[in-house]
Amino acid sequence: MPILNLLYENRDVQNIENLDVYEAHGGYQGLRRAVTLERQAVIDEIKTSGLRGRGGAGFPTWIKWNGLPKNFDKPHYIICNADEGEPGTYKDRELLLKLPHLLVEGMIVAGYACCGTAGYIYIRGEYVEPAWQIRKAIDQAYKQGYLGKNILGIEGFNFDLYVHMGAGSYECGEESALMSSLMGERGNPRLKFPHAPLPVIEGVWKSPTLVNNVETYCAATWIAKNSGAEYAKYGTERSKGSKIISVSGHVAKPANYEIELGTPLMELLKIAGGITGGKLKAVIPGGSSVQIRTAEQCEKINMDYESCSANGTLLGSGGFMAFNDKTDIVVLMRRTAEFYMHESCGKCTPCREGTRWIYKVLDRITSGAGRQGDIELLLDICSQIDGRSYCALGDAAAWPIVGAIKAFREEFEYWITHKRSPIGEDAVPPVPVVVNPLLTLTPA
Amino acid sequence: MAESETSNIREPLPAPAKERRFSAQAIAELEEIASHYPERKAACLPALWIAQREYEGYLPPPAIQEVADRLGLSYAEVEGVATFYTMYNLRKRGRHHLEVCTCLTCAVKGAYEVVHRLEKELGIHVGQTTADGEFTLSEAECLDFCGAATVMQVGDKYFTQLTPENVKQVIDQLRNSADYTPTKLADSLVKLLIPGSSETGGGSFAPKDLVNPAGPML
Numbered sequence: 123m124p125i126l127n128l129l130y131e132n133r134d135v136q137n138i139e140n141l142d143v144y145e146a147h148g149g150y151q152g153l154r155r156a157v158t159l160e161r162q163a164v165i166d167e168i169k170t171s172g173l174r175g176r177g178g179a180g181f182p183t184w185i186k187w188n189g190l191p192k193n194f195d196k197p198h199y200i201i202c203n204a205d206e207g208e209p210g211t212y213k214d215r216e217l218l219l220k221l222p223h224l225l226v227e228g229m230i231v232a233g234y235a236c237c238g239t240a241g242y243i244y245i246r247g248e249y250v251e252p253a254w255q256i257r258k259a260i261d262q263a264y265k266q267g268y269l270g271k272n273i274l275g276i277e278g279f280n281f282d283l284y285v286h287m288g289a290g291s292y293e294c295g296e297e298s299a300l301m302s303s304l305m306g307e308r309g310n311p312r313l314k315f316p317h318a319p320l321p322v323i324e325g326v327w328k329s330p331t332l333v334n335n336v337e338t339y340c341a342a343t344w345i346a347k348n349s350g351a352e353y354a355k356y357g358t359e360r361s362k363g364s365k366i367i368s369v370s371g372h373v374a375k376p377a378n379y380e381i382e383l384g385t386p387l388m389e390l391l392k393i394a395g396g397i398t399g400g401k402l403k404a405v406i407p408g409g410s411s412v413q414i415r416t417a418e419q420c421e422k423i424n425m426d427y428e429s430c431s432a433n434g435t436l437l438g439s440g441g442f443m444a445f446n447d448k449t450d451i452v453v454l455m456r457r458t459a460e461f462y463m464h465e466s467c468g469k470c471t472p473c474r475e476g477t478r479w480i481y482k483v484l485d486r487i488t489s490g491a492g493r494q495g496d497i498e499l500l501l502d503i504c505s506q507i508d509g510r511s512y513c514a515l516g517d518a519a520a521w522p523i524v525g526a527i528k529a530f531r532e533e534f535e536y537w538i539t540h541k542r543s544p545i546g547e548d549a550v551p552p553v554p555v556v557v558n559p560l561l562t563l564t565p566a
Numbered sequence: 567m568a569e570s571e572t573s574n575i576r577e578p579l580p581a582p583a584k585e586r587r588f589s590a591q592a593i594a595e596l597e598e599i600a601s602h603y604p605e606r607k608a609a610c611l612p613a614l615w616i617a618q619r620e621y622e623g624y625l626p627p628p629a630i631q632e633v634a635d636r637l638g639l640s641y642a643e644v645e646g647v648a649t650f651y652t653m654y655n656l657r658k659r660g661r662h663h664l665e666v667c668t669c670l671t672c673a674v675k676g677a678y679e680v681v682h683r684l685e686k687e688l689g690i691h692v693g694q695t696t697a698d699g700e701f702t703l704s705e706a707e708c709l710d711f712c713g714a715a716t717v718m719q720v721g722d723k724y725f726t727q728l729t730p731e732n733v734k735q736v737i738d739q740l741r742n743s744a745d746y747t748p749t750k751l752a753d754s755l756v757k758l759l760i761p762g763s764s765e766t767g768g769g770s771f772a773p774k775d776l777v778n779p780a781g782p783m784l
């Protein structure tokens with residue numbers, strides 16, 4: 123079964139965002155089960171489940187949970203990364219809106235397992251409507267004794283949960299930039315291991331800090347309720363369980379689909395109603411930061427971490443964008459480059475300058491002024507960002523461009539030689555004539 | 567168009583006067599929010615939201631100064647934060663700030679056509695505000711509701727599945743609403759942080775049409 127509704131089990135139940143309905147459908151049973159176990163046993167359940175972070179990097183969740191000191195010497199902070207900003211991804215939005223208690227419960231479970239004192243849900247500022255559902259869920263959970271002091275009547279089990287709203291910055295989704303932002307600073311990333319202690323030892327306010335994605339905590343709720351072994355029954359050898367994929371672009375039924383990891387890409391495409399407006403040309407399987415693949419390459423890809431990377435792309439955050447044969451890949455990459463240029467935090471030179479260079483060169487090509495050698499220039503700029511930037515945003519700005527040049531080199535060449543789109547008049551996206559006055563860039 | 571008309575860069579202003587605009591309620595909100603963190607500085611982002619509400623939807627230098635004073639931070643530090651995040655307005659915005667996503671999915675699904683239609687309809691370019699102060703038009707980076715492309719944010723609301731044809735309707739609807747959306751958005755973002763606010767009518771819930779006001783998507 124490719125569709126695998128674990129987290130989505132009760133998504134379509136009326137009023138599931140309300141505590142009483144959520145409880146009537148097995149809600150907070152995961153927490154109740156977790157507190158009957160030793161803290162370490164909960165972490166072991168997560169280990170057994172094979173759950174990997176759903177925010178993009180796919181890091182094994184249990185290693186983070188296990189890394190926090192197992193004592194109450196300092197306050198421990200449990201943070202949820204709900205700063206969803208990756209173009210193509212909108213799974214967290216729906217989880218916040220429809221299943222807010224699934225997240226709240228997962229964070230309380232993490233609070234229990236990791237000796238947490240307080241939690242923060244960092245929600246992107248634009249998500250006002252989803253954030254109200256979270257606010258309501260937290261208020262209800264306090265009333266019902268799932269949050270606050272002596273939770274479920276257990277002496278000394280205290281956990282507070284707060285909402286924190288972002289203010290418009292993709293970079294704040296990066297774990298360490300998120301921590302800066304939570305502490306009231308500009309959203310610049312912080313020095314990382316091995317040059318600085320891991321966040322689980324010294325994160326926000328020099329205290330042990332756990333940061334996980336919305337979907338990761340929601341999966342932890344499911345695991346706490348149904349056991350890690352149950353979760354590990356699904357998926358592949360190294361990619362266990364389910365993943366929510368946000369499908370958008372030229373498909374008949376764009377939506378979030380929860381699928382078993384390992385589902386063939388083409389099957390997911392079929393579930394989403396297939397391509398509209400032409401034939402399949404390309405897919406970006408995991409959000410704008412990952413490499414675009416041609417229709418032919420897509421045949422071989424399964425939606426799991428290993429198969430994606432074996433095929434030169436990444437599962438990322440699950441922002442699946444499908445494009446038909448009217449799509450102009452070069453113009454699309456120009457827009458991608460514009461995104462990273464806009465979102466670069468400016469802290470390090472390779473990314474701050476490099477993202478602008480990539481944009482300028484691509485803008486030059488799509489405005490019909492491309493020069494021979496521009497492709498090599500792009501590859502050269504990218505190679506100077508990739509692996510040399512302070513945080514992964516720089517890498518994420520370079521990968522899609524390199525990926526697109528590898529997969530669709532002839533389209534770049536066509537643009538440079540003929541000064542027009544290889545697709546023709548009705549290509550999408552059109553080369554924008556919108557002059558964004560915020561950008562005072564002159565052609566290089 | 568002069569550069570200063572369109573950009574989010576502030577006009578040079580004289581040294582900020584020590585203005586105080588936080589109401590008693592705003593101060594109470596700030597203190598409540600500050601108590602959620604071990605350090606007062608962490609209330610900087612929320613305090614800027616409060617300021618954006620109290621100062622008519624944007625952050626002139628006196629607003630920055632007031633936040634700095636109330637949190638015991640330097641002017642430069644707060645200015646640094648305010649200029650980092652795109653949702654803090656450094657210039658006054660129209661009564662409705664239209665932010666149209668033109669990122670990947672929206673771009674291939676016709677976002678630029680929507681932008682052009684809006685430009686024609688309102689007689690302004692992206693980055694400008696109409697003469698009557700009703701609308702400001704901006705391009706936005708991905709608003710992360712790509713399945714419902716084209717997406718537009720106006721204050722605390724998303725409008726989805728926009729096309730050049732239906733966007734006029736949205737404009738008319740906004741014209742007839744009494745809201746001043748930049749302050750309404752700031753107010754929501756403050757209330758969201760206050761425990762218990764969901765019960766005291768903080769949020770206007772309508773979970774049924776929250777998911778997608780425009781159609782059957784999702």
Ligand SMILES: Cc1cc2nc3c(=O)[nH]c(=O)nc-3n(C[C@H](O)[C@H](O)[C@H](O)COP(=O)(O)O)c2cc1C
Nearest residue numbers: 175176177203205206207295296297334335338514
């Ligand atoms: C530029 C950038 C943006 C990111 N944005 C997000 C995001 O919006 N949401 C998210 O959960 N993780 C995001 N991440 C990944 C986080 O850094 C981090 O890996 C994640 O929050 C860890 O949670 P997980 O282990 O549950 O995936 C981003 C990373 C980078 C480099």
Ligand code: SF4
Nearest residue numbers: 467469470473513516
């Ligand atoms: S790579 Fe450098 S400039 Fe880019 S976002 Fe990260 S720290 Fe900032």
Ligand code: FES
Nearest residue numbers: 667672709711712
């Ligand atoms: S591309 Fe417009 S909402 Fe994501």
